Amino acid sequence: MFRKNLIKGVTVAACIVYVLLLTTHFSFPSGSDTDEYSYSVSYPDRDTAFGGVFYRPHVNDSLPYYRYKHIEDSIRQITERIKYKNEEIRRIIFYIGAFGIGRIKDEPFMDTDFIADSIVRKLSDSSFLLSQKLMNLQGADSMTAIRNLLDDIDLRRRLRYNELRRQQGEKKETPYYLILNGYKKKNHLTEFFRDKGTNNLAYFVADSSREGMQSGHFERRQIAVRYATNDQRVLVPLTKYQYWAAWVVCCIAGCCVIFLPIYILIALPIQIVTSISEGRAFTFQNIRRFRLIGIGLVVLSLIALFTPYLLWLFFHHIIPDELGLKPFWEILLQQLPWMLGALGAFLIGKAFEKGYKLQQENTLTI
């Protein structure tokens, strides 16, 4: 009995020490929401070197409201397009917790990309001439006819845009990516941008520092990976063969990740409830099922907890230093409900074990 308690105590102590070591001594890079400095930054004026991420032109306040609004809307459309180009991620094929794989449509085509096309130009010119004619017309029938023609031209232009998008899309090869979740920028001033098909980082370089204030400028550097700021994901480029190998791994992992929770959270509880409803509550099988639920939840939460760090070990040589994983405690907090669920399952299992013993005693009391 003493030996059993000793083994249990040593196991618990070892787990606590291991967790403490992991949180305090392992130097995994971690992103941070707060910076210890405030910054005075000179933003690039024309922003030709940073892919437009710093495009924030000043609008003259003295302009008439409608012109001010028009310019503001245009700037907003441009910044949204830049943001879309740099961050938008579509067509993620497979996504399991800390990682996923996908093929991403790069730099989507806008209507303005096809202005140089001859057919689009002719249609736009016709539309413009008809609009001018419409302004000078009086008769309702004539105006209706011109409007119908304008609608027809607009439809033809839309069809032409779609045809051109399809042609351009077929020519472009869609890149393959391995997606790693949970990466934050260490400095909020760091920006990712795409420029001429390359991945780049704009990062802050301090020129001077005093009394909690840093002054500096931006520099750019090409990096091997892509970064989605909103989703906090790092995208590692893959070759076609690496992608399909990763796809196989994801399928296997996906099966485990999908079927294990279904078995633990649905199948086992249903079996327990069924046996209880049949009057066989305190049985050895139910005790075993509760233990399985607890072990399964612990395993799932440990996998979710340590997978980001395992992936970082594989890819840390290509992930830039400006990006870091979320702090360990933040990921641990996300797994806390599962761990508490596991603890609950173990406790209920213990209670059922006691109930089983009492039932056995009662049954074997003559």
Next chain:
Amino acid sequence: MPIVVNLDVMLAKRKMSLTELSEKVNITLANLSILKSGKAKAIRFSTLEAICETLDCQPGDILEYVDDKAYKRLMRI
């Protein structure tokens, strides 16, 4: 559990079968078998009283304490 139930000895002395005993004391044959084989965890006083009354003996005639070694030898553990 080093309490041995010598029910079969008393039944032999009184020339009674287990089935007859179960009918007389109003306990199922299965429970009496559990008692006889030593698998029972506890016995109620009422049951002990009924058995002793039927077999005309003392509780000490049916229940015997043996030490762990002797018990394991007896149960062939």
